[in-house]
Amino acid sequence: MSILLTGGSGKTAPRVAALLAADKKPFLLGSRQEPSAGSNGHPTVKFDMSDESTWTKLFESTQIKAVYMMEPRISEPWVPMNKFIDLAKKQGVNRFVLCAGTSATIGKDGMGRVWEHLIESGVDYCVLRPSWFMENLIEPGLAFTIGKLNKIFTAAQGGKIPFISAADIAEVAYHALTDEKSYNCDLRVLGPENLTYDQIAETLSKVLGRKIEHVKLDEAGRIDILVQAGLSEYFARFLTRLEVLASQDFEKGTSDAVERVTGHPPQSFAKFAEENKAVWSSN
Numbered sequence: 001m002s003i004l005l006t007g008g009s010g011k012t013a014p015r016v017a018a019l020l021a022a023d024k025k026p027f028l029l030g031s032r033q034e035p036s037a038g039s040n041g042h043p044t045v046k047f048d049m050s051d052e053s054t055w056t057k058l059f060e061s062t063q064i065k066a067v068y069m070m071e072p073r074i075s076e077p078w079v080p081m082n083k084f085i086d087l088a089k090k091q092g093v094n095r096f097v098l099c100a101g102t103s104a105t106i107g108k109d110g111m112g113r114v115w116e117h118l119i120e121s122g123v124d125y126c127v128l129r130p131s132w133f134m135e136n137l138i139e140p141g142l143a144f145t146i147g148k149l150n151k152i153f154t155a156a157q158g159g160k161i162p163f164i165s166a167a168d169i170a171e172v173a174y175h176a177l178t179d180e181k182s183y184n185c186d187l188r189v190l191g192p193e194n195l196t197y198d199q200i201a202e203t204l205s206k207v208l209g210r211k212i213e214h215v216k217l218d219e220a221g222r223i224d225i226l227v228q229a230g231l232s233e234y235f236a237r238f239l240t241r242l243e244v245l246a247s248q249d250f251e252k253g254t255s256d257a258v259e260r261v262t263g264h265p266p267q268s269f270a271k272f273a274e275e276n277k278a279v280w281s282s283n
């Protein structure tokens with residue numbers, strides 16, 4: 001019986017895969033991109049939440065006991081996700097771990113609808129509600145503005161965010177998928193400190209030995225800059241909205257979930273910056 005990890009090329013699933021592999025627990029990465037560059041030689045199957053034929057093929061070939069799921073970037077993602085949960089349950093899957101976010105609320109449009117469906121289906125589940133991933137800062141967009149322009153542009157102003165590493169999220173997901181007793185609750189998966197982008201820039205300046213500036217933009221200015229960088233108007237508005245909410249301390253919070261589940265405190269941003277400094281050292 002295998003564990004299916006969707007989002008095979010994403011920030012957390014490959015890390016969950018590495019933990020399962022080290023523990024010799026059978027798993028499959030599911031990705032829209034066939035055996036992808038991100039799969040590191042791990043067994044990978046084609047999986048697309050928007051393409052039901054990929055679900056059927058998967059269950060024809062493999063017995064799955066648990067699934068790690070995340071939000072696909074499509075409209076009304078809960079519709080196919082809930083349909084997938086129904087099919088998976090019929091095929092014998094009885095545990096689902098959902099990676100959602102701060103805003104997820106049971107029953108509310110978005111991942112809240114999936115959360116509600118998991119409870120109503122009577123399956124074992126855990127809903128992870130991480131804050132923003134530290135790894136966003138090493139994605140191509142921010143790697144470029146920090147590496148080449150020495151700047152971070154946001155509309156987050158002085159909002160505080162408990163940035164969390166994908167490694168910590170993956171470790172919590174690994175336990176939620178494999179611990180004998182299912183958690184059947186949501187977990188706020190947060191980093192150790194509530195940080196403003198000014199503080200992030202300050203830490204990066206120290207680690208890189210050059211000044212990194214946080215440029216605070218208003219909503220319209222932030223949308224403009226994201227559209228200029230090639231994002232769709234829709235996605236630029238979506239990301240900016242998240243930053244505006246963060247400016248109002250929507251993300252701010254504390255939680256001992258990482259330590260309770262994994263036995264160690266979550267990684268600090270200073271350590272993450274030190275480990276990843278090569279990504280931003282392109283001057």
Ligand SMILES: NC(=O)c1ccc[n+]([C@@H]2O[C@H](COP(=O)([O-])OP(=O)(O)OC[C@H]3O[C@@H](n4cnc5c(N)ncnc54)[C@H](OP(=O)(O)O)[C@@H]3O)[C@@H](O)[C@H]2O)c1
Pocket residue numbers: 006007008009010011012030031032033036047048049050069070071072073074099100101102130131132133136
């Ligand atoms: N990034 C953050 O700061 C943050 C903060 C809070 C919560 N979250 C949550 O964490 C999860 C991952 O977030 P992320 O945006 O940072 O992305 P990510 O870790 O880079 O991974 C997202 C993955 O979702 C998979 N995916 C996209 N569309 C799909 C589809 N139609 N069917 C199946 N898989 C699909 C893709 O994997 P393949 O291409 O391999 O299929 C993609 O790699 C999401 O649920 C998000 O809401 C993220």
